[in-house]
Structures are given as structure tokens and as C-alpha cells.
Amino acid sequence: MGFRVKQILIFLIAQTVFAQVQEEVNPPENIKSIIFRGPTEDQFPIVRFGESIQLEFDDLLANEQDYYYKIVHCNYDWTLSDILKSQYLRGMDNQRIIDYENSYTTLQPYSNYRLQLPNDNIKFRVSGNYLIEVYNSNDEIQFSRRFVIYKNLVQVGAQIKRTRDFNFLNEKQVVQFSINTANFPVVNPKKEVKVVLLQNYFWPTAIYDVKPQFTLGRELVYKYDQETSFFGGNEYFNFDNSDLRAPSAFISSIDLKDIYNHYLFTNTYRYQEPYTFFPDINGDFQIRTLQGVDSSREAEYTKVHFSLPYTDLLGLDNVYIFGKFNNYAITEENKMVYNEENGLMEATLILKQGFYNYKYVIERDDGTIDLNMVGGNFHFTENNYQILVYYRNFGDMYDSLIGIGNANSRNITN
Numbered sequence: 273m274g275f276r277v278k279q280i281l282i283f284l285i286a287q288t289v290f291a292q293v294q295e296e297v298n299p300p301e302n303i304k305s306i307i308f309r310g311p312t313e314d315q316f317p318i319v320r321f322g323e324s325i326q327l328e329f330d331d332l333l334a335n336e337q338d339y340y341y342k343i344v345h346c347n348y349d350w351t352l353s354d355i356l357k358s359q360y361l362r363g364m365d366n367q368r369i370i371d372y373e374n375s376y377t378t379l380q381p382y383s384n385y386r387l388q389l390p391n392d393n394i395k396f397r398v399s400g401n402y403l404i405e406v407y408n409s410n411d412e413i414q415f416s417r418r419f420v421i422y423k424n425l426v427q428v429g430a431q432i433k434r435t436r437d438f439n440f441l442n443e444k445q446v447v448q449f450s451i452n453t454a455n456f457p458v459v460n461p462k463k464e465v466k467v468v469l470l471q472n473y474f475w476p477t478a479i480y481d482v483k484p485q486f487t488l489g490r491e492l493v494y495k496y497d498q499e500t501s502f503f504g505g506n507e508y509f510n511f512d513n514s515d516l517r518a519p520s521a522f523i524s525s526i527d528l529k530d531i532y533n534h535y536l537f538t539n540t541y542r543y544q545e546p547y548t549f550f551p552d553i554n555g556d557f558q559i560r561t562l563q564g565v566d567s568s569r570e571a572e573y574t575k576v577h578f579s580l581p582y583t584d585l586l587g588l589d590n591v592y593i594f595g596k597f598n599n600y601a602i603t604e605e606n607k608m609v610y611n612e613e614n615g616l617m618e619a620t621l622i623l624k625q626g627f628y629n630y631k632y633v634i635e636r637d638d639g640t641i642d643l644n645m646v647g648g649n650f651h652f653t654e655n656n657y658q659i660l661v662y663y664r665n666f667g668d669m670y671d672s673l674i675g676i677g678n679a680n681s682r683n684i685t686n
Contacts, residue, residue, distance in 0.1 A: 293350045294403050296475075298601045299415035302332045304382070304573070305559060305624045306599070308404075308417045315556055315596055316473035317419035318658060318676060321399055325419060327387040328568060329406075330624065334381035338409040339369045341387060343394065345670065346401040348466045348662040349480055350418070353400070353670035360670075363394040369406075373569055379531045380573035380622075399423045399673040400662070417599075418475065420660065420673055427452040428659050428677025432684045434651050436497050443649035445681050446501045447657050451484075451492040456663075456674060461492050464665060470658040471502045472554040474600065477643075504655065504681070506647035508552040508595070508629035511536055513574055514560045516625065531622075532574040538616060539580050539632070543648030552629050554656055557597040559626040571625040579616040580608065580632055585645065589637065591617050595630040602635060655681045 299306065307328040310319035317325045331337060345353045345360040357365070371386040389404070390396060398421075405416040430449035435441060447469050458464055462483050469479040482500060484492035494500065511522040513534045519526060525535045564570025578593055591608040594600055598621075608617040634642040659677035664670070
């Protein structure tokens with residue numbers, strides 16, 4: 273094999289490696305309650321350039337292990353960008369997280385870690401998609417999380433419409449939007465501008481690279497139907513165990529063994545029931561306790577018991593409990609098990625005190641995940657939508673994020 277051929281093969285292999293999508297890595301069982309947010313309560317940081325980002329997590333081993341963080345820059349589709357670390361960071365990453373403390377008087381001891389970005393060690397130079405990776409002292413990755421930084425260079429207006437597709441008239445929601453580029457030079461929008469649509473910060477259902485249908489002066493118009501539609505889903509189930517000893521409308525009973533146990537009322541299937549609105553936080557969770565002042569370090573961990581009636585619709589498919597509290601992971605830890613004695617699917621999760629949204633999802637034989645079989649799909653469901661606008665000029669080596677838009681289906685129209 274000639275030298276030139278070898279060079280080409282090495283280049284192609286390198287391109288394949290670097291083109292891989294940077295998925296989020298979920299943590300081992302000892303790391304819990306990962307909170308990652310910007311200035312708002314939403315636990316996916318979409319922050320304006322210069323705004324602060326907070327990361328917090330607990331280690332149930334409670335031995336004050338050393339953890340380090342690294343920052344990676346990505347393109348709009350979460351493949352690695354081609355710019356050097358020195359081009360997107362000012363300062364050095366791979367720094368130890370030095371803000372940590374052990375829990376106070378809790379039955380389950382844990383170490384709580386906190387990190388703020390930017391900080392004295394690093395600052396960001398460019399906008400776009402980022403990944404934070406947390407490593408242990410053996411340089412083994414423990415978990416990673418995505419975040420995005422934007423500059424407000426274009427204005428985005430959006431509204432949520434009911435789909436015109438009669439097959440999904442009562443099930444889908446459509447995002448229609450426009451981008452005003454009056455203060456930003458865009459020459460060829462179909463090549464220079466890329467758009468990503470998100471429902472409730474949930475990346476697996478994101479819609480990528482939507483092209484403008486037409487332009488009106490300096491405005492890019494996106495009035496699609498099927499191309500920008502999402503299934504509405506349903507409002508999430510929820511519970512609140514911030515008061516350790518008080519049953520509620522969602523907690524049927526409580527007992528204390530090694531730690532507190534909270535038994536939730538058995539949930540029901542809602543796919544054939546009429547849509548009923550009740551407030552949720554779109555899959556998110558909030559840590560809080562009434563037994564202390566500092567929820568981060570005084571909240572207890574409890575065993576929360578979930579149950580769902582078995583039905584033939586499930587067959588032998590796997591059922592999982594799903595929410596931002598476990599980063600929507602499909603793992604053995606949140607997998608439900610059939611109880612022959614009572615005919616229920618059951619699971620027990622160790623969760624920190626707080627308010628939690630969750631849902632049940634089904635893993636089919638072919639590996640696909642049915643997100644809404646238990647809850648159903650309704651066009652009335654309240655969902656948050658984010659429109660992320662990326663820009664890459666000819667010759668640029670990365671996708672910058674030049675604007676964002678937000679819309680909520682609470683005001684859905686036909």
C-alpha cells in the first residue's frame with residue numbers, strides 16, 4: 273500500500289472518529305442528583321454569552337473523592353468542532369472541583385459537589401454547543417452533560433400550531449417561527465443558517481437543520497407542518513417528598529427502615545382517557561427539604577416505590593421510569609419488574625428529597641422506545657419549545673449560536 277493511500281485512509285478514519293455525535297454519558301450508581309442549569313430553574317443551560325452556569329451533584333460514597341472537569345466544543349449536531357481548545361476557552365480546564373462538603377445529619381451520607389462556569393480558571397471565547405465531562409482521579413469519565421451558549425444577534429419569533437395532518441390532528445403540535453436577521457449579515461441562509469428545534473430540552477426528539485421556506489426582506493420564514501411537528505405527549509406524573517413524614521395526594525404511605533421509604537399510589541394508563549391539565553415542570557425535578565435549610569446538603573435520600581398495573585399491551589416489553597432526574601436514561605436501575613402476587617410492574621429508586629416529574633416508557637423488541645404509550649398524546653399538552661439558530665460563514669470552522677427563540681403550547685392555535 274502506497275504512502276499516499278495510507279494518508280488518505282488515516283484521514284478518513286480520523287474524520288469518522290471526529291464525526292461521532294457526542295452523547296451524554298450517564299453516571300455510575302453512586303453519583304446522584306445531577307443539577308445543571310443557568311440563571312433559570314430549567315435544568316438544561318441555554319445561557320447568553322457571559323451568564324453563569326451551575327453544576328451540582330452528590331456522591332453517595334461520601335469519601336470526598338477528587339473530581340475533575342473538561343470542556344469540549346461541538347458543532348450544531350453535536351459532532352466535535354474543528355477548533356482548538358485555546359480557540360474556545362480562555363484559561364485551562366481539567367481542573368479539580370474544589371467546592372464540596374459532606375451532608376449534614378442525613379441517614380444516607382453523601383458528598384455534595386458544586387462548580388460554577390465561567391470561573392477563575394476558564395472563560396468561554398465563542399458561542400455554540402458545549403459538553404462538560406467530569407472525571408475521577410483515575411481519569412475515568414463519570415458523566416457528561418450538554419450545554420449551549422448563545423449571542424443575541426438575531427431575533428426569533430415563534431408560535432405553536434395544531435397540526436394540519438388529519439392522521440395526528442389531536443396528537444401533534446407544530447412549531448412555526450421566523451428569524452429576523454436585520455442586524456446580522458446573512459448572505460446565503462440555506463447554507464449559512466442551521467436551526468435545531470427542542471421540546472422540553474429533550475435532545476433525542478430534536479429536529480435538526482430545518483431550512484427556511486422563504487424570505488421576506490431580512491426575515492427567514494419557517495411555516496412548515498409535518499417537518500416541524502412533535503407529538504404532544506401528556507403532562508408528567510409527579511410527587512413531592514420534601515416533607516419526609518407526610519403522605520400526600522401522590523404518596524400513599526411512608527416507613528423508616530435504613531432510610532425512609534415513600535410508597536407512591538399506583539399510576540394509571542391515560543392514553544384512552546380525556547386530556548386533563550395539571551401543572552408539571554415538563555419532566556424536570558427540584559431538590560428541596562422541609563427538614564433543613566440547605567437542601568443541597570441537608571436533604572435526605574429516600575427509597576421511592578413506583579407501580580403500574582400490568583396490561584397485555586406491554587407483552588414482554590421492558591418498562592422504565594423516565595425523567596430529568598435520571599437524564600431520561602434507559603438502565604437496569606430504573607427498569608420495572610413484574611410482581612406476580614399483585615399484578616403490578618414495580619420499581620424502587622433512591623432519590624433525594626424534592627419535587628419530581630416522571631413518566632413510564634416502553635422499550636420494544638426492536639429496541640425502539642415508545643415515549644407515550646402509557647400517557648398518550650394530546651395536542652392540548654403544555655410543552656416548552658426552544659428554537660436554536662446556528663450560523664457558519666464560508667470558511668468558518670465551527671457553528672456559532674446567534675439567537676434563540678422560545679414558545680409554549682399553552683397558547684396553541686389552529
